[in-house]
Amino acid sequence: MKKQIKLLSVAFSAALLLGACTSSSKTLSESSAGSETSSVSSDTSDTAKTLVYGTGSYGVGMSDAGLNPHEDYSGWSCVRYGVGETLFRLNEDIELVPWLADSYKFLDDNTLEVVIKDGINFSSGRKLDAAAAKECFEDLIAVHDRAPKDMKIQEIKADGQTLTFVTTEPNPALLNFLAEPYTAIIDMQAGVDASKNISGTGPYKATAVSDSEISLVSRDDYWGGEVSKKNITVKSITDGDTLTMGLQSGELDVTSGLPYASYPLFENDNYNINSVATSRAFFLQLNFDNELLTNKNIRSAIAMAIDKEGFVNVLLGGHGKVANGPFPMKDSENPTYSFSPEKSKELLANAGWSDSDNDGYVDKDGKNLELNYITYPGRTELPILAQSIQANLKDIGIKLNINSTENYLEVMKDSTTWDIFGSAMVTNPTGNKGYFFDMTSLTESPKNRGHYSNAELDELAKNLSTTFESEKREEIAKKMSDILVDDCGFIFVSHLQMSLVSKKNIKGLTPMPSDYYEFSKDLVIE
Amino acid sequence: MRTEKLIFPSFLVIALLVFALFSPMLTPFDITAQNLMTAKSPPSFPHIMGTDIYGRDMLSRVIAASRISIFSALAVVLLMAVIGVVIGIFCGYLGGIADTLLMRVSDIFLAFPGLVLAIATAGLFKNGVFGAIIALASVGWPRYARLSRGLVLSTKTSTYINAAKISGSDTIQIVFTEILPNIIGPIVVTASLDIGTSLMEMSALSFLGLGATPPTPEWGSMISESRSLLQLTPWITLSPGIAIFITVSIFNIFGESLRDYFNV
Numbered sequence: 126m127k128k129q130i131k132l133l134s135v136a137f138s139a140a141l142l143l144g145a146c147t148s149s150s151k152t153l154s155e156s157s158a159g160s161e162t163s164s165v166s167s168d169t170s171d172t173a174k175t176l177v178y179g180t181g182s183y184g185v186g187m188s189d190a191g192l193n194p195h196e197d198y199s200g201w202s203c204v205r206y207g208v209g210e211t212l213f214r215l216n217e218d219i220e221l222v223p224w225l226a227d228s229y230k231f232l233d234d235n236t237l238e239v240v241i242k243d244g245i246n247f248s249s250g251r252k253l254d255a256a257a258a259k260e261c262f263e264d265l266i267a268v269h270d271r272a273p274k275d276m277k278i279q280e281i282k283a284d285g286q287t288l289t290f291v292t293t294e295p296n297p298a299l300l301n302f303l304a305e306p307y308t309a310i311i312d313m314q315a316g317v318d319a320s321k322n323i324s325g326t327g328p329y330k331a332t333a334v335s336d337s338e339i340s341l342v343s344r345d346d347y348w349g350g351e352v353s354k355k356n357i358t359v360k361s362i363t364d365g366d367t368l369t370m371g372l373q374s375g376e377l378d379v380t381s382g383l384p385y386a387s388y389p390l391f392e393n394d395n396y397n398i399n400s401v402a403t404s405r406a407f408f409l410q411l412n413f414d415n416e417l418l419t420n421k422n423i424r425s426a427i428a429m430a431i432d433k434e435g436f437v438n439v440l441l442g443g444h445g446k447v448a449n450g451p452f453p454m455k456d457s458e459n460p461t462y463s464f465s466p467e468k469s470k471e472l473l474a475n476a477g478w479s480d481s482d483n484d485g486y487v488d489k490d491g492k493n494l495e496l497n498y499i500t501y502p503g504r505t506e507l508p509i510l511a512q513s514i515q516a517n518l519k520d521i522g523i524k525l526n527i528n529s530t531e532n533y534l535e536v537m538k539d540s541t542t543w544d545i546f547g548s549a550m551v552t553n554p555t556g557n558k559g560y561f562f563d564m565t566s567l568t569e570s571p572k573n574r575g576h577y578s579n580a581e582l583d584e585l586a587k588n589l590s591t592t593f594e595s596e597k598r599e600e601i602a603k604k605m606s607d608i609l610v611d612d613c614g615f616i617f618v619s620h621l622q623m624s625l626v627s628k629k630n631i632k633g634l635t636p637m638p639s640d641y642y643e644f645s646k647d648l649v650i651e
Numbered sequence: 652m653r654t655e656k657l658i659f660p661s662f663l664v665i666a667l668l669v670f671a672l673f674s675p676m677l678t679p680f681d682i683t684a685q686n687l688m689t690a691k692s693p694p695s696f697p698h699i700m701g702t703d704i705y706g707r708d709m710l711s712r713v714i715a716a717s718r719i720s721i722f723s724a725l726a727v728v729l730l731m732a733v734i735g736v737v738i739g740i741f742c743g744y745l746g747g748i749a750d751t752l753l754m755r756v757s758d759i760f761l762a763f764p765g766l767v768l769a770i771a772t773a774g775l776f777k778n779g780v781f782g783a784i785i786a787l788a789s790v791g792w793p794r795y796a797r798l799s800r801g802l803v804l805s806t807k808t809s810t811y812i813n814a815a816k817i818s819g820s821d822t823i824q825i826v827f828t829e830i831l832p833n834i835i836g837p838i839v840v841t842a843s844l845d846i847g848t849s850l851m852e853m854s855a856l857s858f859l860g861l862g863a864t865p866p867t868p869e870w871g872s873m874i875s876e877s878r879s880l881l882q883l884t885p886w887i888t889l890s891p892g893i894a895i896f897i898t899v900s901i902f903n904i905f906g907e908s909l910r911d912y913f914n915v
Contacts, residue, residue: 366879386704386879435687440704502860505879509704512865516685516705527865 173342174650175356176631179368181382183339184361186503190336191321193311195265195272199321200306206341206359207644208248209309209325212239212258212288213300215639219404219556221300225253225310225326227286234295234593235279239303241286245348248330249315255283260313262290275302297593301557306641328352328646337361341644352646365505372396372626378650379627379634381643384505385442391626400624401636404553406448407510409616410546410565412575417494418544422476424613426469427545428462430521431514437619440509444624448617450606451552451561461610469521480522487522495524500547501533510618511547537574546574549621554639558602559589566609577614657912660905667901671717678711683866691884701886703877709890716868716891721898723780723862723869724850730788732842735795740826742796743803754800757793765790766852773861780863783856787849798841802834836913844906847899854895870895 183202184190192208194200203209214224223229229239245253259281265272277296282289292299302308311317315324322334328347333340341357360377362368365384371377373390383391391398411418411427418424433447446453449460473479478487478494486493498514500507508529515525528536528543536542552561564570567586568578582605589601609615625634625643633647670677679697686706694701700709738757742750760768769786776782806812807830815829854871856862863869870891877887 369879369882384879386883389883432687439687439690439706508865512705513685515866516683519683529860529865 173354173356175358176378176648176650177358177360177376178379178381179360179362179371179377180380181361181363181365181368183337183359184363185336186363192323192325192331192334192339193317193321194307194309194323195268195317196321197270198306200309201641202339203309203311203323203325204306204327204641205643206331206339206357207327207329207642207646207648208331208341209306209311209323210327211304211306211308211310212241213304214642215304215556215637217401217638219553219638221304221556224304226303229300231593232289235292237290237292237299239288239290241288242348243286245326246346247312247315247324247326248344249312249324251312251314251324253310253326255286255288257312257314258288258310259283261310262288262308264313265307269307272302272305272307275305295591295593297591297598298555298557298559301555301560304555329357329644347646349646353649355648355650357644357648363503372628375628378631379625381623381625383624383626385444388442388444388624388626395629397627397629397631397634398624399627399634399636400444400622401638402446402453403551403621403623403638403640404452405549405551405621405623405640406451407445407506407547407549407618407621408448408451409514409618410548410573410575411577411613411615412540412544412546413577414540414575415496415544417496418575420476421613422472423478423494424616425462426472426476426521427518427523428613428616429465429472430469430517430523431616431618432464432517433618434464436510436513440513441506441619441621444622445619446622448620450610450617451615452558452602452606453620461607462613462616466517466520473521473523478522485519485522486524493524494522495526496544497526497528497542498545498547499528499530499533499537499543501531502529503531504549506621507547507549514545514547540576551640554641558598558606559586562586562589562602562605562609566614579608579612579614582608582614654912657908660901660908663901664905667717667721667898671721674714674716674718678708678714680708680711682707682711682715682868691880691887693884694886700890701884703873703887704880709887712868712873713870713890713894716870716873717894717898719780719863719867720850720853720870720895723784723853724846726784727787727791727849727853728842728845730784731791731845732795732838734788735792735797736799736838738792739796739799739801740803740830743800744807744822744826744830750800753796757796760790760793761797763790766855769852769856770859770861773856779857779861780867780869783853783862786856786861787852791845791849795838795841799834799838802837803830806830806833840906840910840913843909844903846902846906850895850899850902 189198189202191199192203194203194209204211210225212224212226213221216222225241225245227240227242229237231237241253241255241258247253251257262281266278276299277292277294278290279293280291290299309325312324317323320334322331326348328344328349329341330344331339331341338361339359343352343355362371368380368383369387369390372380388398411424413419437445437447473487478489480487482488488494498511500511502508511527511529515527518525530536537546554560563586565572566577567573567583585601585605589598592598592601623636623640625636627634630651632649632651633645684707688706689702690704690706692698692702698708700713702708738753742753768790772789773783773786776785812825812829815825853862857869857871858875863872873891874888881888
């Protein structure tokens, strides 16, 4: 019996030893396979390097998931990531320059003729001619929510490389809308696949698209010149801290939307911070359904109580510019409502509000001046702005209750729930300044959430919509901006600086004021 | 000897509660006053814990936050203990179909991770801290119901209960004068140990934006607001973190000494 046990033990030990050997030899073969793979991948990396880009600006929450420009704001993703291109683009000064277009001319107030550059192919291989562009624009007009109203197209004609737009009424802003990312020209014969991937004319084509990630490869037949061989992965990362840590750990090569508080971590020789001033404004819409806010003294008191300089220089860490209107101000211009809490208190006193019960808040007829502020946390700086304004208004005796919620649009449907709406918006996305007023501040504007109404502003908007001369358009827009600011219809706080933070070996990343063109053919991984 | 061991932890808890109660009067600076000139100052005199991004004194905010942070945790524990014990005694003593039904309901609650369920529940309430208290209490009661039901089942067949029944006491009298005093020890111990956990959970809900609203300071929301600053200005995040650590430790020490006292 003992012998049997001994034999069994030996057999068991032998089995274990054999198992260990087998397992170690397996590990060895696995590791050698691994080294093969890694050598293959390093071979690949010699020819096609990989760049991982983390951004808070892509995804369902931003309404730009996918690459189909004819859907919501996905055109931004299509153009931003170098997949699609438009007939015109905006340069560093937010001026229109031809891109896929070679030349253009207005034949009359309702007819625009655009000649498309020759020798451009979609990533599908099809040649871009006027017929292909016409198919794309016709689909855009048929399915997009904003394009038909913006472009006012009656008919599109195609002849060789010449594309002719006929509008239902004079539309001086049509050229600007031809730089809007939703007009990125895609091959409609190749179509839009289930993952919302498309075939465009840009330097990159997508190999995989999802709501949270896009895989891109460089094209070797790009019309604009040679594109260095690389693969790009765009990852949607909405949490600013994750972006910060991703870039620090080396998991990400480039980030967009990094919290301003994290910038000092990257202000060293290992990283590049490419910044540009944009027309993205942080501003307050006031609710004119609240009778209190129809009093200009109260509106002006609020405007003058806000420490915009402090917000920009301290809370944004200097990554912005004080705003005194919807569009970035020239340095020579004087602000209308500069920071003056004392003047604010005077204005409140003029409106009959004073702190009669010494509780720190001004009151009238036994009721404190209390307002509800609504904002959303999607832009990290908005809740910070809210708390800063809360402290500023407390200094002049106004109590502000903050509600920072992703559900703000739903909450705002009940106009009694809010008095001030703190939001962010690109005020001049296509070089057409009328866009901001059309969207937010005219009596019938879709985003005029506080029901602001000014007859003079509405009248000027009508003039602007039929004026073709650019100087005159600029003049009218300036006048409209002044009216809005003087009337305190809206309160503008700051314009943001946009930055792309990357590892040192990433070159050719140049953020543009319009926030559309992030990946170009010049993007290089060294 | 057992009583002596309870003195020091009890003193700490009472001191903490008195401190939290009067905390708004103990702050050296205005907790909401913004002074951007002194923003993000490191700990130094007169700002011993430094200042936050708005230049507000961190020590004052940590002190002021103690009231809402600690008392909301106490409210959670009290609420879930009361609800749980009432249901537990009812089920344990009366039994029957109501017992089966309520225990199955408690099984459903226990099947979910508590904090996840609390997050979902807190989202239903508009009011920040109040909503968070209700949410945590509504998911925490089954533990107390289970515990008290078990204790009732083990005592209800005791001779002194039978004696009370024979002497003509009604159910309410038996529950309050015979059962409750005999099962309260383990419940109090569990509750005291739960205060620390509840404080952490309240902080977690506030961290996720489901608790206190600005400018009311609350330890969890203070950490949440400053988490981006941990690498550069750690004192803004660590100050409320240290406060949570100290408070949870005190309540845990108190709970453990209570456990020794009741010999649970």
